[in-house]
Amino acid sequence: MSKLTVATATMYELSLAGAEEASRLGEQSGDIDHLLLALTINEQVAGQVLRALSVDLERTRAAVEQQHADQLASLGVQAAAPGPGRITYHERGDFEWNDRALEVLRRAAKGGKRGDAAAVLRELLAEGSGLIAAILERLETTPQQVHEVLDQAERYPAVPSRAMDDGASISGAGEAHVSAPVAEVWALLSDPARMPEWDPGFGRVDDLPDEIEPGASWTAYALETAPNGKPQRVNPERRRARIELVESEPTSAIEWVTTWPDSPKSNRRRMRVVLEPAAGGTRLLIQQGWERTAKRRALPLLRRVMRPLYNAAIWLQISQIGASIGRAFR
Known part of the structure; x- marks a missing residue:
């Protein structure tokens, strides 16, 4: 598939999954943690690499929730966050990525990068806020380990299906x-x-x-x-x-x-x-x-x-x- 087709397909898949994950908490804006959650259920090589490292949906949801709770506690905020509910995105239909998530997606398709899930994951690991590294640490891995496994996996690219x-x-x-x-x-x-x-x-x-x-x-x-x-x-x-x-x-x-x-x-x-x-x-x-x-x-x-x-x-x-x-x- 062409670069444009790959990038468009990836954007659609990740945006849909990210919107669904955000809607579980009543949110209509997606951040880089929602992007990571979306990648854990993506069937491209990036998702396979994450799951091979036990960075799956349920464990990542728990790690994200605990990371946000600890960040609030460090600021002296002890209010209990609302618990997750069911996916409601398809009932409401409103969603958009915030600026730093959009920047990750843009960089993944910039220059010679293909804009596929692996490119998105690499840009997410390089994002400078430290949030993704902190979440991965809770999942007993590091950005470097993810990079190494992704490098190995991408030596054998899958041939995409066509109609x-x-x-x-x-x-x-x-x-x-x-x-x-x-x-x-x-x-x-x-x-x-x-x-x-x-x-x-x-x-x-x-x-x-x-x-x-x-x-x-x-x-x-x-x-x-x-x-x-x-x-x-x-x-x-x-x-x-x-x-x-x-x-x-x-x-x-x-x-x-x-x-x-x-x-x-x-x-x-x-x-x-x-x-x-x-x-x-x-x-x-x-x-x-x-x-x-x-x-x-x-x-x-x-x-x-x-x-x-x-x-x-x-x-x-x-x-x-x-x-x-x-x-x-x-």
């Missing part, structure tokens, strides 16, 4: 980290009744099967009211979907095909999620494809023109699914 268009389908793949054991993530994904908890496109399900096995199917209905209470515009033909389970390998992989009975010309959605144990939780490989109906095969020239839009759309959809699954456990 593909073979004329019959448009597909892509991406990764996500979930701060929960594989068994818990599997319990969420394998239960049709829980689909609205992680698929942002659906608000409720119905007609559930008696047996959850390949070939089983059920009905899902489009989300009509956003978490912030605003009505969603839904195409009447896309209001009702039919979900079929086509593969189920317990705690390992699951796949569904979605069709829209009231819109027979609509492309079918095929989604597969592979689960693997990882430091600090579960690694997900999410594959999604849109399979064209025979009546909607695009012309070759049109496919070439639309390829950048397909890339962006597939990446955004996979990112949203991964983030939603992770949010269910935070």
Whole structure:
């Protein structure tokens, strides 16, 4: 991917996770500690390095909370801070990074730097306030140790996934980290009744099967009211979907095909999620494809023109699914 694409994707992922973490404390502005928290659940190499050093989400949350409490105590402030609540960002929608967090993000994409999560982590470690170093010390590591492990990890860069268009389908793949054991993530994904908890496109399900096995199917209905209470515009033909389970390998992989009975010309959605144990939780490989109906095969020239839009759309959809699954456990 180009530098601009990498930087944009990273900014989106870190801003979403940072906003969610800030909203747990009723905050609408993100600082560098929220940026560190966002990195602990990022699936790029920076997040993998942090989790390998036991800098995971839960331990980092506790370290950040204690660091702020001690800073207030050093100033003679003994008032108890409000305890964390649930993630409310998607209900309120207001968030912005403060100046020093924005400066870290800007430096990560400046000059020859790629603007990926590793570049953000390096700039965060170099930030001069001392806050990140103090938090890492509570987590029994140091900026130098993080740098050393990151240097080793980046010697073997991963090849990024891209969207593909073979004329019959448009597909892509991406990764996500979930701060929960594989068994818990599997319990969420394998239960049709829980689909609205992680698929942002659906608000409720119905007609559930008696047996959850390949070939089983059920009905899902489009989300009509956003978490912030605003009505969603839904195409009447896309209001009702039919979900079929086509593969189920317990705690390992699951796949569904979605069709829209009231819109027979609509492309079918095929989604597969592979689960693997990882430091600090579960690694997900999410594959999604849109399979064209025979009546909607695009012309070759049109496919070439639309390829950048397909890339962006597939990446955004996979990112949203991964983030939603992770949010269910935070």
